[in-house]
Amino acid sequence: MGLQAMTYLVVGITFAIYIGIAVWARAGSTSEFYSAGGNVGPVVNGMAIGADWMSAASFISMAGLIANMGFGGALFLMGWTGGYVLLAMLLAPYLRKFGKFTVPAFVSTRYYSKGASVVAVLCLLAASGTYIIGQMTGVGVAFSRFLGVSNSTGIYIGMGIVFLYAVFGGMKGITYTQVAQYCVLILAYTVPAIFISMHLTGNPIPQLGLGSEFGHTGVSLLSKLDEVVTGLGFGKYTTQLPGSMLNMFVYTVSLMIGTAGLPHVIMRFFTVATVKDARYSAGWALIFIALLYTTAPAVAAMARLNLHATVNTAVLEDNGDLFAPESSIVYETRPAWMNRWEVTGLLKFEDKNGDGRVQYYNENSKDAAFQAKVAAAGWKGSELKVNQDIMVLANPEIALLPNWVIALVAAGGLAAALSTAAGLLLAISSAISHDLFKNIWFKDMTESQELMAGKIAMACSIVVAGYLGLNPPGFAAGTVAIAFGLAASSIFPCLMMGIFSKTMNKEGAIAGMLSGLGITMLYVFAHKGLFFIKGTEFLGLFGGKANFFFGISPNAFGAIGAIVNFAVAFAVKNMTPPVPEHIAQMVEDVRIPRGSKAVDGAH
């Protein structure tokens, strides 16, 4: 069977499964719509959290980022998993005990203030909204690359599928669909990795293969990779740092507390039956996430080595000369996969020195000895532009794996994007229907009216997300920075103080959220322009140098925002009236598991 037909078949089967689950798991009450009836087991919930968490970015882009960043890529690995330890110990069990459907509902009650709740809704909408644009473009990209339909057709199909199971199934439909999607995406990620690890090191377990001997050369795969990339002028793979060690440190903190503060993840802990289950859920979620996250560094290193070996034959020879003219492959005889990916624009070749061969190296190397060798070899600049996403998407083809594996990767990418999009849509629609409509504007809504409002809000969110996916605004590239920056600097500190401080009052919490958020956005906008509009950067106000605050990059600034949030909150608290007695009593009560009841919307 041809590749195209095979891909249609595999993607078609997975979609049929998702729709089947949607029909089976329809939501009949608000409790089923917001929290799947509150009786999902910890293992199933963990798997759903895994699918919810691992987005198109985790599946498609992360390994490519790590391949480029080497050691420094660990900030994504540790940042996006370490947050679950914080979530498990500091937030999840207490929020579950609190027993409300949504994050703003907690904020509203704990800080006895509709104002605080509105601020929380705004933070939530901004974080989830920016995040979902990336998922929708991811759906479009996966469709257009693998199924040969146009980008926009891809997004329409994706919207239709999500509509079916998210609108009718709510949290219940989403949870069970996500379990299926997790299985698809983890298979799609690990199967090619196992083949490649086997091929390069003889060890079928990628996590061990990465630390194994390369072929029968007597050197380990990682030292071989170090040798090749430094030979081509790149930074040493196993020690390369992103800017500085301080930047890596702060970046990792930002991603960890951002992870713990993302509302679409937090609300998954309202779906389990008990506080005990909430604690174990986080552990199961991390096991399922780590299956992919510990495979990713192996995929990254092996794909990088494979890519260099493809374009420079000296890589695989003992003492081969990387600079010998015949080492660089002749463009006309390049492998078929390169041709296929050049069509998509993810791979670009430009014959700068006119020798008909492909030279791929770091043309910006500052090493004079290396540049002298480059000049002596007659190289006139790196001739290959490689998009990072290729490391996962083209990996099976680079390693000459069978068509069904390539088809599986397509289905996996779609599963990752759709499952995350559905979770985000639920967070958005519940904030609108529950926190704004039911709790603030129309307090006398009946349950069935609220359920209908939730479904309509979800349908509208899908249309808006689809529109933004079709016409991505200029700031689409900066969405990760905003979502994690927002969650880390506003939501996480606010929830933490709500649980661990009995004296934090509403004035402190609101001032903290606004200032943490404000300073983070200020730093990001100074680098990337006001609301990401090109040309409105105002770095000049701060001396004109990028990363002016101790060399910390804008994406890493959420941690600093969080510190500001805490500091301002405590300062303001000391100047304003203390919390009412019944709130302090409530915090006391949240801290013990006894008396947990099913989550509900009542006040």
Add this chain to the structure above:
Amino acid sequence: MTDNSSIAYWKETLALVRNILIVWFLVSYGCGILFAPALNNISLGGYPLGFWFAHQGAMYCFIAMIFIYAKMMGKLDEKYDVHED
């Protein structure tokens, strides 16, 4: 639940969380970032140790930490008789 035992329960909970957070910090920020250059002189199979912590080890430790936390909290809940039915 009396005030005294509720204070003691919360104190023990915080101590457990603090201890796990210390380990959490040491494996990720310590071994994976700050001391990674020094640890890289030791090798684990074909891995330099610092690189292994950053790309693999820290994540395994995170999983273990959550399960240890959940188990210890379960015991603590029983000890102070605040567990769910």
